[in-house]
Amino acid sequence: MYVMSKHTEDNTSCSILETSLVNLTKRLDLARVNYQNAMVLHCAMCNTVWGDSLEVCGEEKQLNSIICLRVTKDVVVKDELEFRVEGQMAGSTYKALHCSGCQCFVGVVPYSTPKHLSALRNLFLLQKENINCYNLRSGTMVKASSLHFDQSTVGKSIKELKQEMDVLAENLTAMEKRLKEVYYGKDG
Ligand SMILES: [Zn+2]
Structure with missing residues (x-):
């Protein structure tokens, strides 16, 4: 009982x-979810769609990157792990991302990092300067580097x-x- x-x-x-x-x-x-200001993230070189703002969960100013939970299949994850010895990501292993349309560098997915970058592990960090954003409401294309993604x-x-x-x-x-x-x- x-x-x-x-x-x-x-x-x-x-x-x-x-x-x-x-x-x-x-x-x-x-x-x-913030549908009002939803934007599509495009490759600034060839216009391939990489993702949308609904999957963006912030930005990492030091790395000049937008942080995404998910991206389209046109963002190709390279097979090999790379290691960085200098710069903001020093001490991190990561996989590089490239655009399926024009092969340009998109950004990285960090796997192991020093402690101060641990929140970024396994997320997609897309380089802001390589992205154009199409605003669905206004129908305009702007450079991602002119926007804040906080x-x-x-x-x-x-x-x-x-x-x-x-x-x-x-x-x-x-x-x-x-x-x-x-x-x-x-x-x-
Ligand atoms: Zn491209």
Whole structure:
């Protein structure tokens, strides 16, 4: 009877955790989508479409790059890993990206980096000076280098998300402890 009631309680905790996670994901999506100013990112050399602003999650000013979650298949990821010994990305391994249309350099995907660049790992960093942006609402093409891609709302959401994830992690640890007590006795 004791074990049964523990199980029910843990199931409830599980579904609360699940609901929280689903809500957080929805909120992040809402923060990210800004259809009003949606733009298509084009190769400045050959006009091939590389991505759109809905997949942009900010910019890295030091690297003069737009940070994208996803890009089109026309941004080709090179197979070999490269290593940089100098410059802003010193100490990083990355894969270079090139345009399928004109083979020009698009940017990089960092894989391992020094700590201060760790937030950029596995994201697409597209060189601003190689991009033109087509604004869907105004129908105009502008250079990406003339635009700002800071997304403070997303930054805020991520901060909130992290705080809530910390709480969830605490809850999970507590649940794990309780489960161990139930299955293996108090000495776990
Ligand atoms: Zn191109």
